[in-house]
Each structure stands twice: as structure tokens, then as C-alpha cells.
């Protein structure tokens with residue numbers, strides 16, 4: 001019988017509360033948080049392993065359970081076959097890289113999530129302005145999760161060989177559902193589905209491409225169903241998207257970023273569907289770069305600040 005053990009660990013919290021007009025992250029350092037972290041992972045993705053953490057002295061108004069994610073490899077060699085990632089021995093998840101290289105990827109992840117939050121808020125605002133409200137309210141459950149607080153591991157089990165620098169972890173709320181829906185893959189953006197959820201995310205991807213002034217594409221979108229309690233106490237269901245990848249025109253060093261080729265794949269594959277048409281995304285938002293811009297995210301925009309879009 002396996003006995004589950006955990007280790008006390010002090011995290012120092014790093015959040016990404018804001019994204020600049022250029023799409024760059026602004027990180028902020030917060031409090032230290034003492035936790036117990038499971039010695040073994042309980043799940044793995046294609047590149048990250050997931051550990052349970054229990055927060056000591058958790059505030060009473062926060063009953064959420066959290067998980068901590070870290071990469072176990074930094075080479076994206078499985079992108080063509082993400083659902084068939086090699087199963088790991090979850091009791092001994094490797095970390096054969098320098099903490100510095102790992103942490104840079106965690107910061108890419110956090111930036112990606114913070115950008116996603118900006119895009120989703122802007123998308124809902126855009127839908128509302130175009131008379132489409134059926135896609136739902138801009139609640140946390142309705143789209144990308146909030147920017148996950150990113151914590152730094154000061155004494156983690158996996159860092160014995162890297163004494164000089166702690167490992168950064170991605171801390172996220174734990175969602176009870178084991179069900180995962182995949183909406184797109186790294187280089188595969190078409191969807192055979194016609195339900196509201198799939199069409200919403202399909203249109204969202206189109207919106208993001210244009211809202212970023214054709215600078216980036218969200219790929220590899222997957223989500224899990226959640227139930228949330230609204231301010232009035234009503235329960236509502238939604239989908240939390242997690243572990244997205246981005247392809248950017250300036251390729252950068254993020255894992256899974258296929259750069260201009262990844263963007264071109266999206267442009268070639270995306271055929272507007274019902275919701276895109278309802279929102280007039282096909283005509284308002286030319287798929288091919290060039291031409292005049294109407295909204296956006298990049299330098300020179302005199303309109304909304306993406307860090308605040310949707311907050312009003």
C-alpha cells in the first residue's frame with residue numbers, strides 16, 4: 001500500500017496582477033505562505049507534473065484547495081501527440097534542468113495566463129457591445145482562470161540538486177472534475193463541434209488573434225467543467241481553461257511557441273463558424289495581417305488599457 005507523505009514548504013508568492021499595453025507582464029511579490037506539499041505528484045500533463053498542497057493558516061474566506069505545477073522537462077518534443085505523453089513515475093518526477101531555465105518557463109506560463117484573462121474579458125465586452133450576451137457573464141468560471149499566483153519553492157523536494165536558486169511553481173485552484181475537454185491543439189484549430197461552448201471558444205480564439213493585432217494565437221486550449229457560486233448565491237456552471245500555449249510573431253522562448261508558423265497554421269485553418277458570424281468577426285477582423293486596425297493591444301492604442309478591460 002502506498003503511503004502518501006508530504007513536506008513542509010515555504011512559498012513566497014509572486015503574482016502577475018497586470019499586463020502592459022505591449023502585453024508584457026508586471027510581476028509583484030507578495031507574502032510568504034507555509035504549506036504542505038505532497039512528495040509525489042498526483043497527475044501529469046505532457047510537460048508538467050501536478051502536486052497537492054495544503055495551505056497552513058489559510059484565510060477562513062478561502063476554502064479553495066490548491067495544486068502546484070512544475071515542468072518535468074523543458075523540451076517540447078511531444079507536441080504532435082499531446083494525449084499520449086509518456087507516463088511518469090509520479091513518486092520520482094525528474095527535474096533535469098537548471099532552476100533558472102525552469103523558472104523562465106513558469107514566468108512564460110504566468111504571462112500567458114494573465115494575457116488570456118485580459119483577452120477573455122475583452123472578448124466578453126466585445127460580445128456585449130455586439131448584442132451577444134448568451135455566451136455568459138465574465139465570471140472566473142466562464143473562461144481562462146485568473147492569473148495563477150506563482151510561488152517560489154524555497155526548500156522543495158525537487159531542488160536538492162539546485163541549492164542556489166529555488167524552483168518556481170505555478171499554483172492553481174484544484175478543480176474536482178477529472179473531465180477534460182480539448183478545444184484545440186498546438187497546430188490544429190478546427191473544431192467538428194457545434195455546441196455553444198465549442199463555438200464560443202472558437203470565436204474567442206479568432207478574437208484574440210485580432211485583438212492582439214495579429215501578433216499571437218492561443219493554442220492547445222483545454223478545459224474542465226466547474227461550478228461556481230455567484231455573488232447572489234446562485235450556482236452556475238462554466239469551464240476553466242488551463243495550460244494554454246501561445247504562438248507569437250516574435251517567437252520568444254516559451255515552450256510550444258511555434259512562432260509565425262503556428263500563427264500561419266491558425267490563419268489557414270480557421271473558417272468562421274456561427275458565433276464568429278453573429279459577432280461579425282469575419283468582416284470586422286480580417287484574418288490576414290496588414291490593413292488598418294480597429295481595436296487592440298499593442299503600442300499606439302489610445303483606447304482601452306488591457307489591464308483594465310472589463311473591470312467597469
Ligand SMILES: [Zn+2]
Nearest residue numbers: 206272273276
Ligand atoms: Zn471565425
